[in-house]
Amino acid sequence: MDHFLYKDGQLFAEGVPVAEIAAEVGTPFYLYSLNTFLRHFRLFDEALNWGPHLVCYAMKAASNQAILSALAKEGAGMDVVSGGEYARAVAAGVPGDRIVFSGVGKTQDEIRAALTGGIRQFNVESEPEMRAISEVAVSLGIEAPIAIRVNPDVDAKTHAKIATGKSENKFGIPIARAREVYAEAAALPGLRVVGIDVHIGSQLTQLEPFEQAYKKVAELTEVLRADGHGITRLDLGGGLGIPYARSNEAPPLPADYGALIERTVGHLGCEIEIEPGRLVVGNAGILVTRVIYLKEGEGRDFLILDAAMNDLIRPAMYEAHHEIVPVIEAGVAAELKPYDIVGPVCESGDTFAKGRLMPPLVAGDLVAFRSAGAYGAVMASEYNSRPLVPEVLASGDQFAVIRARPSFDEMIKRDTIPEWL
Ligand SMILES: *Cc1c(COP(=O)(O)O)cnc(C)c1O
Numbered sequence: 001m002d003h004f005l006y007k008d009g010q011l012f013a014e015g016v017p018v019a020e021i022a023a024e025v026g027t028p029f030y031l032y033s034l035n036t037f038l039r040h041f042r043l044f045d046e047a048l049n050w051g052p053h054l055v056c057y058a059m060k061a062a063s064n065q066a067i068l069s070a071l072a073k074e075g076a077g078m079d080v081v082s083g084g085e086y087a088r089a090v091a092a093g094v095p096g097d098r099i100v101f102s103g104v105g106k107t108q109d110e111i112r113a114a115l116t117g118g119i120r121q122f123n124v125e126s127e128p129e130m131r132a133i134s135e136v137a138v139s140l141g142i143e144a145p146i147a148i149r150v151n152p153d154v155d156a157k158t159h160a161k162i163a164t165g166k167s168e169n170k171f172g173i174p175i176a177r178a179r180e181v182y183a184e185a186a187a188l189p190g191l192r193v194v195g196i197d198v199h200i201g202s203q204l205t206q207l208e209p210f211e212q213a214y215k216k217v218a219e220l221t222e223v224l225r226a227d228g229h230g231i232t233r234l235d236l237g238g239g240l241g242i243p244y245a246r247s248n249e250a251p252p253l254p255a256d257y258g259a260l261i262e263r264t265v266g267h268l269g270c271e272i273e274i275e276p277g278r279l280v281v282g283n284a285g286i287l288v289t290r291v292i293y294l295k296e297g298e299g300r301d302f303l304i305l306d307a308a309m310n311d312l313i314r315p316a317m318y319e320a321h322h323e324i325v326p327v328i329e330a331g332v333a334a335e336l337k338p339y340d341i342v343g344p345v346c347e348s349g350d351t352f353a354k355g356r357l358m359p360p361l362v363a364g365d366l367v368a369f370r371s372a373g374a375y376g377a378v379m380a381s382e383y384n385s386r387p388l389v390p391e392v393l394a395s396g397d398q399f400a401v402i403r404a405r406p407s408f409d410e411m412i413k414r415d416t417i418p419e420w421l
Contacts, residue, residue, distance in 0.1 A: 002283045003033040003394075004370065009329045011368060015397035018288055018327050022366055025392055025401060028289040028307035030377045032062070032402075034070060034395035036284035037373070040254075041074055044276055047258025051272060054120075056100050058238045058277030059085055061374040062285065064391050066402035068092035071280075077120065079238070079275035083110040090117055100235060100273065102149070102199070104129075104170055111136045111144075121145040123197040123235060125172055130185055137190030147195040147235050148182060150175040150220065152213040156201030156239065159318050165200025165213060172198070178220055182229050193229050195270065196220060199237025202278060205251040207260050210239075214264035221268050234265055238275040242282040244371050245321050254279065278374040285373020287312050287389075288327070291365045292344065301339050303361060308343025309350040310383040312369060312376050316349040324352065327366035330359030345384050377403075387411050 003014045011018045013031050021031060044055045056077035059068060063085060068078070069092040077098035078089040089099050096118020101110075104125040111122070111133050124130045124146050137144040149172035156163045164171040173181050178196075185193050200213050214236060221231050241251040254276075261272060289307035296302075314320035324341060336357040343350045352369070361367070380389045390405040 002036045011327045013394035029390045031392045032285045040280045043254040047254045053272040058275045061277030062281040115142045124148045134188040134190045145194045147197040149197040152216045154212045156209045162202035195233030197235040203241040204239045205241040207252045234270045235273040240279045282374035287369040287372040303339040303341045308345040310381045311389040323370040334359040
């Protein structure tokens with residue numbers, strides 16, 4: 001459920017007409033609904049209420065400071081994957097003991113910054129990384145809490161670019177080698193083993209791969225405890241999918257996911273951590289854009305928008321489907337026509353949809369990409385020197401620009417021409 005609904009024939013973000021925001025901010029822009037993502041966060045939190053837990057929002061999905069700060073006030077933890085994300089989490093008021101650090105390539109500088117600033121745990125992805133954390137921890141005289149990310153070799157049944165839990169992926173250590181690696185962890189100075197970490201992929205639309213993975217984690221917990229390791233936390237990753245197309249069958253609900261976690265690992269008495277990203281913000285954001293031209297082609301007509309692949313790369317990168325809806329609702333009698341919906345960037349890949357059935361539209365009309373809140377703005381670039389797309393937050397009957405569109409001048413001034421040139 002989200003708070004982007006039609007009222008009196010036009011699309012609203014909570015209590016604000018989207019067209020009103022577009023008139024003030026200009027297009028394209030991302031628009032988030034505060035009460036939608038807060039609600040999604042709370043659903044996860046409630047789903048784990050059967051025991052001690054922390055929901056660590058995977059902030060790579062959408063990392064604007066306003067979003068982070070709203071979640072921090074709800075008591076959210078954060079899952080960060082870079083020094084920059086760690087700095088953002090801290091700046092948004094998230095205490096270090098609620099930040100987990102994931103990612104396969106943490107540098108010594110990033111490890112040092114997290115240890116000095118405070119960290120709940122590092123999710124270790126390889127032995128060389130584990131040794132690096134040990135070295136930095138010893139040099140600082142600060143003990144590093146770690147969980148080791150195991151790769152359970154299960155098929156997440158999702159798009160290949162976002163599957164991470166098969167043995168061919170770069171993530172984690174093979175579960176079959178876990179005992180060996182935990183033994184090394186216990187022997188290394190400066191490390192304190194606190195748990196096990198697993199994350200099998202993103203946009204999962206079934207619970208079964210989670211079930212397979214979590215059962216393996218439960219077995220491993222018993223084995224590692226018998227080896228003498230203090231496994232008190234299980235970080236079960238993120239990955240629960242969202243409905244992108246209206247025709248999709250609905251993906252599992254957070255409540256069912258929480259019940260699955262209780263069923264598979266609840267008996268172990270561990271504190272549970274989960275790292276949802278997409279489900280928290282995905283349907284809490286839309287990309288609002290304007291039609292620049294209707295272009296009649298040979299055998300197909302094009303709808304040329306002022307948003308492009310640099311603003312929303314998911315269709316080009318993952319063949320992702322987004323619902324594209326008019327901001328002013330079409331009448332029930334409106335006849336739908338197929339369009340190729342494209343942006344102005346000089347790449348054939350700058351195509352959002354092919355043969356998409358749309359109601360009649362003319363140049364100047366506003367349309368919105370639904371389900372664009374996750375992996376949207378954060379993946380935007382300034383390719384073709386299109387200024388970084390702004391972000392707006394709506395709550396009730398108010399809205400605010402939470403990241404302004406840079407002017408051409410600001411964009412150009414970021415570069416420097418060397419004196420000697
Ligand atoms: C990307 C990622 C997540 C979040 O995945 P979603 O599909 O957005 O829920 C969680 N944990 C790790 C380690 C990730 O890389």
